[in-house]
Structure formats: structure tokens, C-alpha cells
Amino acid sequence: MIPASFEYYSPTTLKEALDFLSSREDVKILAGGQSLVPLMKLRLAKPRTIVDLSRIPDLNYIREQGSRIVLGSMTTYEQIETSALLQAKCPLLPQTAAVVGDVQVRNQGTIGGSLAHADPAGDMPAAILTLAAEMKAIGPNGERWIRAEDFFVGLLTSALEPDEILTEVRVPALNGAKTAYLKAAQRAAGFAVVGVAVCLRLDQNGSCNNLAIGVTGVGDKVYRAEAVEKILLGKRLDANFIEQAAREVTRGVDVIEDINGSKEYRSHLAGVYTVRAVKAAMQA
Amino acid sequence: MAETKYIGKTIPSKEGARHATGRGLYTDDFTLPGMLHAVILRSPHAHARILKVDPQAAREPPGVFTVVTPEEIEKKTHPFKPGRYAAGLKKAIPEYAGAIGKVRYVGEPVAALAARTRGAAEDALELISVEYEPLPAVVDTAEAMRPTAPLLFEELGSNLAWKGSLHYGDVAAAFNQADKVVREHLKIHRYSSTPLEPFACIASFDAASKKLTVWVNAQVPEVIYDALREALGLEDVRVIIPDIGGGFGQKIHLIRKYVVLISLLAIESGRPVKWTEDRSEHMMAAGHSCAQEFDVEAAVKNDGTVLGLKFKEIDDVGGSISTLTIHFTNKLNNLSNTYRTKNIFLEGCSVVTNKCPVIPNRGIGKPGMCFIWERMMDRIAQELDLSPIEVRSINLVQPEEMPYTTPSGNIYDSGDYPALLKRALEKIGYEKLKAEQRREREQGRLLGIGVVIGVEPGGRNAARDMAIFPEMKESPGSGGVNGATIKIEKNGTVTLFLGSPNCGQSHETTTAQVAADILGVDPEHISTSTPFDSDLAPWGVAAANSGNNFHLYDIGAVHGAASRLREKILTLAAHVLNAKSEELAINAGVVQATGSPLKKISFAELGKIAYGNQALMPKGFEAGLQATFYYTFPHGEPNLVPGPEGLVRAQFTFSAGAHVAVVEVDKETGKVHVLRYLIVGDNGAVINPQVVNGQIYGSAAHGISVALGEGFVYNSDGQLLTLTLTDYGKSSTMETPRIEVEHRPSPSPFTTLGQKAAGEGAAIPSPAAIASAVEDALRPLGVRVRELPLSPEAVWKLMQEAVR
Numbered sequence A: 001m002i003p004a005s006f007e008y009y010s011p012t013t014l015k016e017a018l019d020f021l022s023s024r025e026d027v028k029i030l031a032g033g034q035s036l037v038p039l040m041k042l043r044l045a046k047p048r049t050i051v052d053l054s055r056i057p058d059l060n061y062i063r064e065q066g067s068r069i070v071l072g073s074m075t076t077y078e079q080i081e082t083s084a085l086l087q088a089k090c091p092l093l094p095q096t097a098a099v100v101g102d103v104q105v106r107n108q109g110t111i112g113g114s115l116a117h118a119d120p121a122g123d124m125p126a127a128i129l130t131l132a133a134e135m136k137a138i139g140p141n142g143e144r145w146i147r148a149e150d151f152f153v154g155l156l157t158s159a160l161e162p163d164e165i166l167t168e169v170r171v172p173a174l175n176g177a178k179t180a181y182l183k184a185a186q187r188a189a190g191f192a193v194v195g196v197a198v199c200l201r202l203d204q205n206g207s208c209n210n211l212a213i214g215v216t217g218v219g220d221k222v223y224r225a226e227a228v229e230k231i232l233l234g235k236r237l238d239a240n241f242i243e244q245a246a247r248e249v250t251r252g253v254d255v256i257e258d259i260n261g262s263k264e265y266r267s268h269l270a271g272v273y274t275v276r277a278v279k280a281a282m283q284a
Numbered sequence B: 001m002a003e004t005k006y007i008g009k010t011i012p013s014k015e016g017a018r019h020a021t022g023r024g025l026y027t028d029d030f031t032l033p034g035m036l037h038a039v040i041l042r043s044p045h046a047h048a049r050i051l052k053v054d055p056q057a058a059r060e061p062p063g064v065f066t067v068v069t070p071e072e073i074e075k076k077t078h079p080f081k082p083g084r085y086a087a088g089l090k091k092a093i094p095e096y097a098g099a100i101g102k103v104r105y106v107g108e109p110v111a112a113l114a115a116r117t118r119g120a121a122e123d124a125l126e127l128i129s130v131e132y133e134p135l136p137a138v139v140d141t142a143e144a145m146r147p148t149a150p151l152l153f154e155e156l157g158s159n160l161a162w163k164g165s166l167h168y169g170d171v172a173a174a175f176n177q178a179d180k181v182v183r184e185h186l187k188i189h190r191y192s193s194t195p196l197e198p199f200a201c202i203a204s205f206d207a208a209s210k211k212l213t214v215w216v217n218a219q220v221p222e223v224i225y226d227a228l229r230e231a232l233g234l235e236d237v238r239v240i241i242p243d244i245g246g247g248f249g250q251k252i253h254l255i256r257k258y259v260v261l262i263s264l265l266a267i268e269s270g271r272p273v274k275w276t277e278d279r280s281e282h283m284m285a286a287g288h289s290c291a292q293e294f295d296v297e298a299a300v301k302n303d304g305t306v307l308g309l310k311f312k313e314i315d316d317v318g319g320s321i322s323t324l325t326i327h328f329t330n331k332l333n334n335l336s337n338t339y340r341t342k343n344i345f346l347e348g349c350s351v352v353t354n355k356c357p358v359i360p361n362r363g364i365g366k367p368g369m370c371f372i373w374e375r376m377m378d379r380i381a382q383e384l385d386l387s388p389i390e391v392r393s394i395n396l397v398q399p400e401e402m403p404y405t406t407p408s409g410n411i412y413d414s415g416d417y418p419a420l421l422k423r424a425l426e427k428i429g430y431e432k433l434k435a436e437q438r439r440e441r442e443q444g445r446l447l448g449i450g451v452v453i454g455v456e457p458g459g460r461n462a463a464r465d466m467a468i469f470p471e472m473k474e475s476p477g478s479g480g481v482n483g484a485t486i487k488i489e490k491n492g493t494v495t496l497f498l499g500s501p502n503c504g505q506s507h508e509t510t511t512a513q514v515a516a517d518i519l520g521v522d523p524e525h526i527s528t529s530t531p532f533d534s535d536l537a538p539w540g541v542a543a544a545n546s547g548n549n550f551h552l553y554d555i556g557a558v559h560g561a562a563s564r565l566r567e568k569i570l571t572l573a574a575h576v577l578n579a580k581s582e583e584l585a586i587n588a589g590v591v592q593a594t595g596s597p598l599k600k601i602s603f604a605e606l607g608k609i610a611y612g613n614q615a616l617m618p619k620g621f622e623a624g625l626q627a628t629f630y631y632t633f634p635h636g637e638p639n640l641v642p643g644p645e646g647l648v649r650a651q652f653t654f655s656a657g658a659h660v661a662v663v664e665v666d667k668e669t670g671k672v673h674v675l676r677y678l679i680v681g682d683n684g685a686v687i688n689p690q691v692v693n694g695q696i697y698g699s700a701a702h703g704i705s706v707a708l709g710e711g712f713v714y715n716s717d718g719q720l721l722t723l724t725l726t727d728y729g730k731s732s733t734m735e736t737p738r739i740e741v742e743h744r745p746s747p748s749p750f751t752t753l754g755q756k757a758a759g760e761g762a763a764i765p766s767p768a769a770i771a772s773a774v775e776d777a778l779r780p781l782g783v784r785v786r787e788l789p790l791s792p793e794a795v796w797k798l799m800q801e802a803v804r
């Protein structure tokens, strides 16, 4: 229960942090510690060096920037959950942040940490993918923007390079799009067995003219349920139709299996939660 | 006792504030000078031969003091004596504190190490190199019993380590007379109680006096005391038990291995050594309840009367022989539950597998026994097209039959089971709920109502297992003994020394209430001496935070000691006041002669005399104001020791409760929502309602969580997949329904104050209540619930299979 010994740095500038990343062996960034510290305590991760981002100023903010909202990577779930700006302009993020873990986890865990960790059952990655957000990474060669669809590479793997720091997340202001995030939570810790994020727009006739569905907990990484989106897009969303379309939610996905759900059950749940999340978004 | 000012009332918990504000003193809070920190090397394999252990590299880093390997454990310690828990073992198999030659479950302790800091110890642990020869893992009892299965214990020649049976009444005749035989196959899974505080211990050895002192959060001092003496060959052993962060049975048995290992490290290093288990260690190796399978047959009449019951049980006891039969033998405690059935046959098979050993956990085999009865009652109702309430009612023991002798020799002290059931139905609004259920079913909602009833035995009889194992060489004793000492200090305050440790059940409060009423003081002025110290405490074999012993033995002992002390106080006061002791009354720590306002004396004044003023003492008066009393159950006969028929009082008092669960099943996901949970209980005369309710809430919450999914899962290689609380799936407060409790006490005619047990009760029927409610919810689909846990996926599968 005590991590293997490591060197700890707590830089006060981004540049300093980047220097540590490129000059040390086996470095890990520490944000809220809600994923990294448990792994270290179980000695499943034994980094030689820890670079703590918490003393670097200005990585923690939520701001409007034209038609977008930008969030510093060290913004906590709690800050997202309670942000009036996000509630008004991008409610999917507060909706998602509100159901992560428990209060302690939400006070401590950050959006940057959650995305970089790329947990296949993470809630925030599903929302970020659904919003087609973009992530800013800063590395030794300067900065680059990574689109959400390119960001989640595989099981616990993001597109970030080991010497890069995720600094900002950029999401569109939604101006009236309807959103919902629902999950079938595991007992106790509350991780998603299946989680579905939905962002949609309906036109005057009630047809769906804009739709994104992000799914977590089902594959080895979060994914967009494109097959479902395709069926529903441009159509009126009546209950039967949604149910039919939702059956396609695992099309082309290698569904995972663990103690919280067999392949069969997870696939079924993914369908159920797709229906529920689409309906919840329509009523939002 | 004339009046009860405190007994029966909720007074604020005396220890609650200490625990809730972080002022408790737990084992891990203690630090001794020069103390080292220990860690345990555990098997990563479910089944393997240990070929070689090389500790050399681990001995080198600075700060590492001592490493003990299997070789040293074998050389420097003795195996434990196969005690009561290993009853039934065909052949003596030496069991040491660590694995010798072979590992038989993931997490089995192999070596131990002590270093200056815990961090250094954990680092060094990685340097011990162990060469294993992995063997095929045996994880399934059916597989394990195949003749070709790999053997866990070669000496036994089979993984079926024990098989035996018992027979009460005339079972064959019952089945001949039956109108119908109802059969069912039932299963309960592995779980635990996951106490907040895992195992912890500190060992300190004084080489000069050869005295070993351990601080340990053990529930039963005797287990530790005997283990240390047996394994280390020591005479002088002192067991100190500070505050305990939850026991539930987890801290009775396997903890002894670790106390021995840590003591060995202390002896070898010449330093005090502390060890605190971490959560994953606790999950993999601290003990699980037993997965049990039952083939059940009930011989019934068309009116629902159960003439006879037969069941064959297969217990998956895990990778040790030291708790072989406990889940089977505990069936004797509630063998006939609340029912009048006279003819019962039971057969047990204990199968060793490459999983964590089983241990006593909240009720041990009793939740399983209640599950058998209550599942069968529902099944009988279905097959005979009767209401489940009717079938239960017709079989209940009636109040006028009390005290009632069960076919296996238990004597139910008191109780009105029909009234409990009736009141539960009334209070839940059963008929209205049934109507609502019918209406809602038409809307497609799956509502279910489960009604069950169960006894909760209390107070252990050490002789029980002789009914099953008459050949037991060493008598395990009989009945139970525990003591208490009470003392008025020189300044008039009262100190109480309990004979057993306390796992957080407010023993300090409850015992103070009893002593306060007898002595005529405010419970505020009574302080309980903590921690438990085997050198000081008046403890006997029943000094166990287990077996639902407290209400019987500890309350009995405190009552006896306080009554004795009262006599002493009155004798001294009568002499000093020149009054007759019959004229004296005690109130708020002042002895007063009735009718003579000036004739009074306080405890403080009496204390001064009793401890210092010989001239004022009556002739022949033993100085001091202290009394000790060792309690044995005065109504232990008949059936205290089993005769040739195997009749035995497995336990001595019988609480009971009717439980009603109202659930809704999400028909899309299989998730079960508990809408209401009601208990109408008989816990005898209640000493402190809030304390008793606390026990009921906790044990009901546990039983419900067990039924709905908490549990251990192994894969086919014997790897445990539920190593953390995240995976184990215990219900949090968020998922736990409000537990509604109503008391309908039938005081025990046998106990000191009419009290009965309360610690395990609600955990015994609650798994059955949930199973019953879920089955009722799924009735439109024709689903039968035979197995726990009812996780969302399990319920979904039941629905899928029914639709197919």
C-alpha cells in the first residue's frame, strides 16, 4: 500500500515541467491523482519520477472564447459540475461530471487526468468524444491540437506523447442542443458498466438534424455509435424507431467482458442505455 | 431489580463520540520504541509447489532486520492444534502459520519480513525470490471431487475432505406419508463482511522474561492466546485488544496465522514489530464465507404442512482444513428455523479448493439454513397453489408450545412467531401491496413482495460439534463461561472490566446501563476499562465477540458482578449508617436509609472507608469494593452435551424476526431496487433500543447487499478478480434501503434480564427475503430464484431464460 520510491517535482511553470518530462527517465505527470495514486499504491505503476502539475498557475479555468468554451486541464470535476457557464452553454460536461465517482473523487480528479488516462470506462471521455472537443498538447516541439476522435487510441492509451502535457480542452458552445449522459453504474465505486452520452438537435418538425452518441465501458476505448447515429439522423425520433436503431450500438465493436458484465449483457445494456440517453436528451 | 432507570432506554453511546471523532485507539495507533514494520509475501498462484525461497537479496537493503521463510517457519514454530473448527478432519495435517511446501490459494502467506519502515519493508519484499512449480488449480467443487482431480492435500487422498450426516426423527416415514415431495437445488456464493479496519497486530517479546505481548484486533482472545502458545511454545502470553474497526467473524480465525508470523519476527529481530494488513490482502486471504450448494427435498401434505426435510450440502471450504465443517455444523443452530417439522436429515460434504479458506462470517451457516427453509416455503406454496404466507403459518411453532424443543435438541426459549408474521404483514400493508402489484403488473412493472421469517440463535454452546463428531478426542468444553469485574474506586466512580473485546457494538454503553441500574448510579459515572487485556480481564471460553455471545455471557457476568458489589456496598453502608441493609436504597451513587433523610452515605465516602479505614468496616468484611462474577448459563440442561441421539443445544437463546422486502426489478437491465424493507423482530428484552437497532440496520444492510451482488469472484485459474472494494461491489449507503424496524419482544425466561441476541439476526433471513421478493416480482415470467447473488446481470439472465 506504499508506492515504490520515486522522485517528486512540483514545478511552477509549464516550461520547467516540460524540461522534467524530457530530461528524466520514466516520468509520470500527477494531476488529481485519482487514477495514478491507486495504481502506484498497488505497485501496478512504479514511475521513477513524478511531476506534479498542481503548482503551475493558469491550468485551471473555464472560459468562453468566441463560439467555444475552453477548460484548463487541471479543472476539477467539481468545478465543471458547478460551472454556470457550462450549465448554460455546454450542459453535457456538468451532466457527466456530476456522476463521476463520489464527492472526494470529484473534488480531486481533473478533466485533463481523466482524458489522459483514457480509461475505457471513463465518463468524461464519452462526453468529450460526443462534443467533438479538441485537446491542446504542449511538448518539446511546441503545441498541437488533437481532435477527440484521434485522442483515444486504445486501452488506457491516449494520443499524448510521453513528453507532452495536456493543457487545454476546447468544446463548442452548444446554443440549444440537447444533451444527456446516463450510465449503468457499478455498485460501490460507481464506474460505468455502460455509459452513453448524447448530443442532438431537433428541427421544427421534430426531426433529428444533428446527433452524436458517445459510448463508454463497452469497448477497449470510448467510441461514437456511428451506426446508430446514421439511422436516426434526419428522422423523427419515435420510441420504436430509437429502440430499433439502438440495437446497432455495438456494431463493429469488440465488446469487453469482466466481472461487471459479460459481452452479452454489456451489449444489451448498451442498447438500453442508448435508448434511455437519447430519450433523456430529447426531454432535456 | 426493583426499578429500571436505564435498562430499556436509549442513552447516548458511551464510546460513539470516541469512535466518531477519531479518538478511538486502534492497534495501528500504537507505536512502541524501536518498532519495526512487517509485510507478508503472498502466493501469486492458486496452487503450486514451493521449490525454493531465496531471501538473500531482501536481507541486504539497509533497514531490513529479519526475513522468515517457509523453512524457518517450519523449524521455529509448531503447527496449530486442529481445534474445534477443524472438527471432522480424517487425518491430522499439520497447519503452520505460513505455507510449507505448497501454496493452496492466491494470497496464502509464504514469507514475512520486518524493516525499519513500512516503505522499506514493501521494497524489500520484492527482492525475495520464490521458485514455484505451478499446479492445476481446482476451483469448482464438482471438478474437485472427480477422482482425477489434482489434490490439494495429498495426505487426504481426495479433495472431499469430510462427509457426514445427521438424522433426526423418522425421515423415511415422513416421506412415505407425504402427499408430495418438493425438490429444489439452491446455492449461496462467497462473500465477506469487509470490516473497515483490516487485520492489525503488534508483537513485543521480552527475551529476559520470555513474555510475549501482542496488541491485536482479534474478536476471540482465546484463539490468539492458544495459537501463540501452541505455535511458539511459549507459556507467558499477553493479548491486548484495543478498539476494533468491525469484526463480523472476519477477525476470529485466520488472524492467528499473522499474529504468529509477526511474533516470530519480533522474537527473531529482538524488536517490537507492527503489521497492518492492506485491503487487497484482506480480500484475498483474510477469509471468506463459504459458498454452499444444497439439494433439498421437502415431504409435504396438501395443506402445506412440512412433514420432513432432507438436504445434502456441498461446502466449498477453500484451501485449508482448519475450518472444514463450520458452515455445516452451524446448520444445527437453526436447523428447523421457526417451524415444527420433526423429521430432518442433513448430509454435508466439505470440499477443499484453491480459494481463500472459509471463516466464520456473520451467522456462518445460518443464512444458508434460513435460505433453504424460506426458498422451500415459497416453492411449496407454488407447487400446492397456496399462498406463501399460508404455508409458513401452518408450519410455525406456536407461542403456547414455548419453550419448544426442536428435533435436534435446541430449546426455543420464547417467542410468538405467528404474531411477528401477522404484524409484519399488517405494517407493510400486505393486501394493499398485493393489489398494487396486480395493477402495476398490467402496466408492465415488475413489483415483488418477499415475506420470510427466521430465528436468530444466541449464546454458543462449546459442546455442539460433539453431536456430529462424537469421536472428538479433546473435548471442546461445553456451554460457555465469561466474567466481568466491577469496582468502586476510592473516589466513588465505577470501573467495569469486561471479559471480552468490543468490535464497535457499544458494549460499553449497554453494560454500563445494566450496572447502573443495579448499583444505583448514572451510567455516565461508569467507565469501562479499555483495551481488553488478557492479563487483567476476567475472561473465559465465551469471551468472544462472536457466536452472539455478548447478550448472554457478558450481560450475565456484568449483572452478577454488579449484584455482588451491591451486596457489598449495602453491607458496608448498613454498618456505617447503623441501619439494616434491607432499609437501604441507592440512588445517584448515594446509599440512603428509607425514612431517615440524614442516614445516607455516598460511594466516595464508602470508597474512602473500604480502601483505607479499617476501624469503620464491619467485622469480617473483605476490604475494597470490587466484585467479579463468572457467568454460565443456568438453564443449559438438557442437551448441554450431546448424547447418542445427537441432541444438542447448539445455542441457548432464540431471537426471531419477520422480514418483508418490497422490490422492483428493472425489466430492461435486471437491476433490483429495494423499495421497502421491514423487520418486525423479537430480540427479547431490549436493553438499549438504539444499540439494538444499529445491529439490525447493519446486519440487514449486509444481507441485502449480499443478496444483490456483493461477493468474491474467482476465474478458472483460481485468481481472485475482486481484490479491491471497487470490484467487490458492496452496497454503499446510497444503495441501501431504509430499514424499518419494529420490536415485539418476548423476553427470554432463561436469561438474566429476558434479553436475547441481536448481532447476526437480520443477516440471517435478509438474503432469503430478497430472493423471495425478486422471485415474486418475476412471477409473470415464471422465473425461479435458486441462487445468489441477484446481480443485475444474473436477474437479466433469469428473465432471458424464462422468455426463451
Ligand SMILES: Cc1cc2nc3c(=O)[nH]c(=O)nc-3n(C[C@H](O)[C@H](O)[C@H](O)COP(=O)(O)OP(=O)(O)OC[C@H]3O[C@@H](n4cnc5c(N)ncnc54)[C@H](O)[C@@H]3O)c2cc1C
Binding pocket: A028, A029, A030, A031, A032, A033, A034, A035, A036, A037, A038, A053, A073, A099, A100, A101, A102, A105, A108, A109, A110, A111, A112, A113, A114, A116, A117, A119, A121, A122, A123, A124, A160, A164, A165, A166, A167, A189, A190, A191, A192
Ligand atoms: C473511488 C473512485 C471512483 C471513481 N469513479 C469514477 C467514475 O465513476 N467515472 C470515471 O470516469 N472515473 C472515475 N474515477 C477515476 C477518476 O475519474 C480519475 O480522477 C481520473 O480518471 C483521473 O484524473 P486525475 O486528475 O485524478 O488524474 P491522475 O490520476 O493524476 O492521472 C491520471 C493519468 O493521466 C496522466 N495525466 C494527468 N494529467 C495529465 C496532463 N495534464 N497531461 C498529460 N497527462 C496527464 C497521469 O500521468 C496519469 O497517467 C474514480 C476514481 C476513484 C478513486
